[in-house]
Amino acid sequence: MGTKAVSFVFVCLVPLRLFAWGSGHDQVNELAVEMLHGTVPTESAANIVKWSHTPDDFTPWDKLKHFQVPPDDLAVLKAHRMDSPYSVHSPRGQAVAFILLVNAFQVNDAQRIAFWSACLLHALADEAACNHDPLIHYATYAFTGGYRLKTGAGVGLDFSNVARTAEGKELVRRLAAAETWRPLPSDPDEALLAIMLSGLESNAYMTRRGSIIAASFAIGATQEQLAASKIALAELGVHGAARGRDVIRAGKELAEHGRIPKLTSQLEAAFAKRKAAEVAARPLSDDSLYADLLKTQAPDDQSAIGVLVEPSVTMNQAHFSFGSKLITAAAARSMHLAGVPFRLVDVRSLEKESALNPKVTPVLVVCAGPFHVGKPARDALAAYATAGGRFLWIGGEHGGLLGKLSESLSKGDPAVLPVSNHYGQDTPVAATARFRFLAEFKEALGEQSYRFVHNPNTKAGWQVPRCSYLLRPAASVTVLAEMHLPDKTLPVAGAWLGPAGKAKAIFIPEYLIAPYVLSDEDTIPDLSRPTLDKVGSRMLSAALATLRP
Ligand SMILES: [Zn+2]
Known part of the structure; x- marks a missing residue:
């Protein structure tokens, strides 16, 4: 092969x-x-x-x-x-x-x-x-x-x-x-x-x-x-x-x-x-949750935020997390509603030259899950970063593509993770974890602490928003979110800052941005047009403002 x-x-x-x-x-x-x-x-x-x-x-x-x-x-x-x-x-x-x-x-x-x-x-x-x-x-x-x-x-x-x-x-x-x-x-x-x-x-x-x-x-x-x-x-x-x-x-x-x-x-x-x-x-439009977005995305020559997407295949098979399709569609739709031009970047197109040009796609949103892509796709993403492209990475695995941020991410002890890695299982941390936002995220989300209003550890489902990574503070890495447990505080989201104070990459655990986990909204007005919730939308805007050149 x-x-x-x-x-x-x-x-x-x-x-x-x-x-x-x-x-x-x-x-x-x-x-x-x-x-x-x-x-x-x-x-x-x-x-x-x-x-x-x-x-x-x-x-x-x-x-x-x-x-x-x-x-x-x-x-x-x-x-x-x-x-x-x-x-x-x-x-x-x-x-x-x-x-x-x-x-x-x-x-x-x-x-x-x-x-x-x-x-x-x-x-x-x-x-x-x-x-x-x-x-x-x-x-x-x-x-x-x-x-x-x-x-x-x-x-x-x-x-x-x-x-x-x-x-x-x-x-x-x-x-x-x-x-x-x-x-x-x-x-x-x-x-x-x-x-x-x-x-x-x-x-x-x-x-x-x-x-x-x-x-x-x-x-x-x-x-x-x-x-x-x-x-x-x-x-x-x-x-x-x-x-x-x-x-x-x-x-x-x-x-x-x-x-x-x-x-x-x-x-x-x-x-x-x-x-x-x-x-x-397989046409991407076969996934009906992307079909309307393909029509509202920015034209090829207009500068827009890229959103990396993949098609469905069969049952639960995916390169990324199973929930990635919903989260990326929701993020793209939230951008559209906020008047932010976006474009869907098909993971299958990454091997083609010109698929990702930082001049027209300065920032790429990736919701990676296990990030099961081949070497050509990884190489294309690495080349994009080298050419000045910036990542808003919702992890999942980060594939070592986030520079200083990747060096600062390490796997946490399962006992302190708020989302279980095992199918259908809950974790006691889900009830006690409190999240506080710092730096640019604090401006957007306030000083108050957030908790899981809805526990993402569902009894069934392939969509559970998992992330095993914790952040170690380091030079040129800014902590954007931390998790407070009764006996410790653990940084979970952060930015890698470039020389001009602009971020080159941001890492956010999937459970912080997955819709309706941190938000107290209790109704979905139109299930066929998912968006991020109000917490996720603010996080996305703040992240994009920090990343945009
Ligand atoms: Zn069956």
Whole structure:
């Protein structure tokens, strides 16, 4: 793999413990069974629906209560290191489930056909489930589920919210009728590849609809917005059912022709290559939370604040933190509302020369999380800094790109960090930590101490705003924020000052600027157009004023 490809290696950093559709999986599988009339044995139908939640389970395969996985299937699962039904969620898991479905069709075993059909339908439906949209996810697990902020009523976030009503059933039926069969390639390995890649297309189909669904949660949403949201939510469920139908039909046809697919290392390499190419070509506007910003950003030749962004890929995969998309979109929108010209800088464009010129983009806002980018992107950012570019870095990792500031940042003892690094866990520090702002930030935010009004350590969600770094005071580094604990004070945010008293870089932990953590605002007027809260907006303005040449 060349260095160019390396930058598109995506890493899952947090355990996948989130479930996507809830009871909506029942309606997806019911619909798929209708679409599969004549393809699956009649005796399989009821169990395809009954077993729709199978993949949301970490029980080892051989300990499942509802279905005894046959020894031959167990051997295949073991050979591919699939420990439990949860593993079916990944593209590899989908491929293995498909192979086992083809085997089941070959011997016409109705129970096995039902089991592997149910598993595949679930996994393919999850790829288009709207809680994997960066905006809907943040809203679900942080804003509403975690922080209990008020929004408009909305049309719901689960396919079942529309698929259960009489009116919704009619809508689903109409949409399903338009979903014509899309045959998979007749070559078994090509079919397997198509299945593994299908999640990328489903993800884009879904993220294009995130803002439409979120708009129904605006206070005073219009009838038109509510109707559009219902259609979008219904489309996501129908898409999952239809793609599952295509895959199950393909499985039956391959079985009839005795063409059994194999998941080989060559096929996995081909998948990685095709996936990288598809991710590279995905339009940023497919992420609906960026779509309106692409229209309001500054023209190429106008000086503007850059905001580094990345596209969604699938499930929780990201170069940056999962919450980065929401935070960067909110920061860009806050700038727009404040009349500050901004431009979105796509992380995929950094390798192109001229992507970042300090003359037109004097400051770049980066919300980095684990900062999983390849060497070419890092080199481009380092060259930008050398040429005079300045960073407002919301960390996460800083990649050593912040000069004196990077030298002064070191990892804190987990016992003193206000945000836990472990999925779904809280920390006692979250309740006792108080934050005070200093220097330029004190002018913007006052002398009072701030606390977590809403605890960012949510019980579920990939969006938790983590930062493990503390700042050691040093020459030419100014502390901008410190955390007060009952027995100590720890600097957490700071600026690296250049000779003229202007900052070359600012580092802010993600938990200080993530929306609605430090602010006592209790209502989100329009969920589809997120902005920073009033504390974050002031912090952003103060940071940009300190950084601007
Ligand atoms: Zn699931």
